[in-house]
Amino acid sequence: MGNCSKCKEKAIFLNPNFCKKHFIDYFENKVKKTIKDYGLFSKKDKIAVACSGGKDSTTILFILKKSGFNVEALAINEGIDSYRNHTLVDLKKFCKENKVKLKVVSFKEEFENTLDEMLKQRKNPCTVCGIFRRNLMNRYSKDYDKIVTGHNLDDEAQAVMMNLFTANVDLLDKSNPKSKKIKGFTQRIKPLYFCSEKEVAAYALLKGFEVGFTECPYVHKAFRHDVRSALNNFEEEHKGTKLNILKKHLKNISKIKTSSESIAYCSECGEPSRGKICKACKLLSEIQSFK
Amino acid sequence: MKIFIEKDKKNIEKKFFGKTFDLLKLLNINPETVLVVKNGELISEDETLKDSDTVKILSVISGG
Ligand SMILES: [Zn+2]
Ligand SMILES: [Zn+2]
Numbered sequence: 035m036g037n038c039s040k041c042k043e044k045a046i047f048l049n050p051n052f053c054k055k056h057f058i059d060y061f062e063n064k065v066k067k068t069i070k071d072y073g074l075f076s077k078k079d080k081i082a083v084a085c086s087g088g089k090d091s092t093t094i095l096f097i098l099k100k101s102g103f104n105v106e107a108l109a110i111n112e113g114i115d116s117y118r119n120h121t122l123v124d125l126k127k128f129c130k131e132n133k134v135k136l137k138v139v140s141f142k143e144e145f146e147n148t149l150d151e152m153l154k155q156r157k158n159p160c161t162v163c164g165i166f167r168r169n170l171m172n173r174y175s176k177d178y179d180k181i182v183t184g185h186n187l188d189d190e191a192q193a194v195m196m197n198l199f200t201a202n203v204d205l206l207d208k209s210n211p212k213s214k215k216i217k218g219f220t221q222r223i224k225p226l227y228f229c230s231e232k233e234v235a236a237y238a239l240l241k242g243f244e245v246g247f248t249e250c251p252y253v254h255k256a257f258r259h260d261v262r263s264a265l266n267n268f269e270e271e272h273k274g275t276k277l278n279i280l281k282k283h284l285k286n287i288s289k290i291k292t293s294s295e296s297i298a299y300c301s302e303c304g305e306p307s308r309g310k311i312c313k314a315c316k317l318l319s320e321i322q323s324f325k
Numbered sequence: 326m327k328i329f330i331e332k333d334k335k336n337i338e339k340k341f342f343g344k345t346f347d348l349l350k351l352l353n354i355n356p357e358t359v360l361v362v363k364n365g366e367l368i369s370e371d372e373t374l375k376d377s378d379t380v381k382i383l384s385v386i387s388g389g
Contacts, residue, residue, distance in 0.1 A: 036372070045371075047367075048369045232357060234385075239367055240367060269357050
């Protein structure tokens with residue numbers, strides 16, 4: 035029968051087998067080890083945690099705060115009716131209880147329209163949302179040394195496989211515990227890189243975080259969904275598949291000499307950009323001219 | 326046994342006695358994708374379930 039590998043208590047988690055107390059220790063130690071091994075940040079850094087109110091960002095915010103790091107929460111309200119308003123209520127309560135400063139930035143105030151309103155004109159909600167979210171995250175994290183996101187092992191293994199399926203090499207080194215340092219971009223950090231989705235969910239549950247199962251109503255990530263199912267089916271038959279993908283991936287990208295592609299800055303807003311005008315400014319003028 | 330499946334937001338009633346692992350198999354749910362809570366406590370998949378237990382099957386995937 036399943037007993038904890040550290041004591042004689044009944045295991046509440048398998049592979050590795052741990053009781054409640056030892057699972058929590060194991061999980062927190064894994065996060066701390068990732069921070070240390072990859073030199074993600076130090077106690078001197080001022081850190082923004084990109085929060086959604088979901089289990090991943092809430093978990094990493096909690097652990098960093100508890101470990102004495104200088105963290106503040108940054109949330110984006112896209113204006114998605116009956117979704118983000120609920121998750122933000124949970125987040126506000128959590129930040130109050132844990133004495134974390136929270137800043138909420140909204141699409142409505144920054145771009146004059148909520149995501150719901152913008153989509154009356156545009157097709158792909160995830161593209162619109164992604165461009166504006168990234169823009170706000172970067173603009174509002176300038177006073178910080180690093181920005182932390184809640185991406186976990188499953189998210190990252192899925193990203194690697196999706197890049198393979200689409201033969202996309204551009205995004206290869208995006209799946210990394212820390213992003214490259216580029217002037218104008220706040221460095222992005224993923225301390226949950228080696229924690230599986232199931233481990234994060236178990237930690238959040240054991241800690242009693244109020245994070246319900248709510249999915250974005252615009253979710254139509256059919257491709258990601260299929261990759262996720264395939265990976266989980268592999269994982270069931272071949273334990274360790276997801277972790278091995280990431281370990282091998284990190285080894286591979288460490289060998290790639292990334293061309294120091296010159297980055298330009300948007301002539302409208304000054305944010306880093308591939309072209310003369312950044313994607314956010316371009317999209318915004320399209321949306322405004324539609325009216 | 327009373328079973329709540331979060332992903333489908335539905336409650337079902339099923340006669341079952343055995344390992345949690347086998348219940349998931351019966352319901353065609355991959356254990357990698359869920360946490361199982363019995364009478365309010367998180368349990369591992371090799372825990373034995375009785376027909377009188379109340380079980381919640383929580384999805385580990387969140388909308389982000
Ligand atoms: Zn133990
Ligand atoms: Zn711009």
